[in-house]
Amino acid sequence: MPLLEVKDLQVAFTTSEGDVHAVDGVSFSLGEGESLGLAGESGCGKTTAALSIMRLLPKNGRIVSGSINYQGYDLTKLRDAQMRTIRWQHISIIFQGAMNALNPVRRIGAQIAEPIKLHEGVDDEVANKRVGELLELVGIHKDRAADYPHEFSGGMRQRVMIAMALACNPKVVIADEPVTALDVMIQAQILELLERLKRELGLSMILISHDLSVMAETCDSMAIMYAGKMVETGSVRDVYKNAKHPYTKDLIAAFPDIKGARVLPAYIPGDIPSLVHPPQGCRFHPRCKFAWSLCEQEEPALVDLGGGHCAACHLNTTERRE
Numbered sequence: 001m002p003l004l005e006v007k008d009l010q011v012a013f014t015t016s017e018g019d020v021h022a023v024d025g026v027s028f029s030l031g032e033g034e035s036l037g038l039a040g041e042s043g044c045g046k047t048t049a050a051l052s053i054m055r056l057l058p059k060n061g062r063i064v065s066g067s068i069n070y071q072g073y074d075l076t077k078l079r080d081a082q083m084r085t086i087r088w089q090h091i092s093i094i095f096q097g098a099m100n101a102l103n104p105v106r107r108i109g110a111q112i113a114e115p116i117k118l119h120e121g122v123d124d125e126v127a128n129k130r131v132g133e134l135l136e137l138v139g140i141h142k143d144r145a146a147d148y149p150h151e152f153s154g155g156m157r158q159r160v161m162i163a164m165a166l167a168c169n170p171k172v173v174i175a176d177e178p179v180t181a182l183d184v185m186i187q188a189q190i191l192e193l194l195e196r197l198k199r200e201l202g203l204s205m206i207l208i209s210h211d212l213s214v215m216a217e218t219c220d221s222m223a224i225m226y227a228g229k230m231v232e233t234g235s236v237r238d239v240y241k242n243a244k245h246p247y248t249k250d251l252i253a254a255f256p257d258i259k260g261a262r263v264l265p266a267y268i269p270g271d272i273p274s275l276v277h278p279p280q281g282c283r284f285h286p287r288c289k290f291a292w293s294l295c296e297q298e299e300p301a302l303v304d305l306g307g308g309h310c311a312a313c314h315l316n317t318t319e320r321r322e
């Protein structure tokens with residue numbers, strides 16, 4: 001039985017232009033000690049799915065339907081007080097860009113200690129001891145707890161954020177774009193750190209990124225989202241080495257190998273469609289070089305192509321007649 005299972009999740013935001021269906025019928029699961037890469041361009045619904053798991057959607061967002069099962073509880077149905085015991089102590093998140101959101105006038109040790117004291121009700125001495133252990137765990141000397149954020153490099157600040165996410169011993173960590181904006185060398189170090197922590201602490205991890213080469217290095221399985229829908233899922237070997245959806249192939253082509261030469265990402269022509277009035281049929285059809293009339297009329301189902309490798313594209317299930 002999976003540790004975390006998201007089933008047919010629908011999430012909408014109320015805007016002046018109408019409801020934005022940011023996550024539209026998305027399902028995925030995460031086993032104990034596994035890591036899942038959730039990929040897609042910005043605006044595809046990855047972060048919204050993560051915030052739904054944490055029940056931290058902005059005020060204009062709501063879970064419309066579906067379930068998020070964690071250890072026998074449907075998180076969508078928990079009361080706020082119950083959810084507060086799940087958040088950080090069972091499931092934590094490293095927010096996108098969070099390393100730049102550290103309070104500049106507070107020592108980092110105090111910032112890491114805060115959630116420990118809040119959620120575990122321990123005194124300063126216990127919290128500070130734990131801060132030292134957490135810093136050492138992420139490769140920072142414990143004496144640096146007395147330093148301020150500006151005394152750390154970007155990579156070191158991201159290590160601090162990882163320490164904060166681990167502060168209350170969660171079982172699941174969601175890392176939202178944890179290496180974006182970091183130098184390629186530092187990216188590799190942070191990914192290695194996440195992988196080591198996953199192994200040593202037995203963590204389950206959801207890694208969110210638009211860069212599939214990052215996931216290929218770190219994850220067991222991948223789920224690709226486009227315009228609020230899941231378009232391809234499977235093991236890293238299936239999805240990265242044998243992609244069956246044109247969007248996945250474009251994403252792989254768009255980003256350089258993380259270990260390879262430093263070249264700028266290629267551009268996927270066209271824009272993500274409006275999620276207030278998404279295109280009929282396959283949502284990717286306005287950008288897809290393989291699209292034909294069926295793609296404009298009928299939405300492709302997510303079909304298992306064998307061994308749990310699923311894709312939502314007519315090319316895999318229908319013979320093209322034009």
Ligand code: SF4
Pocket residue numbers: 245246247282283284285286288289290291292295300312313314315
């Ligand atoms: Fe392209 Fe059609 Fe497949 Fe959609 S269903 S990805 S438009 S070929």
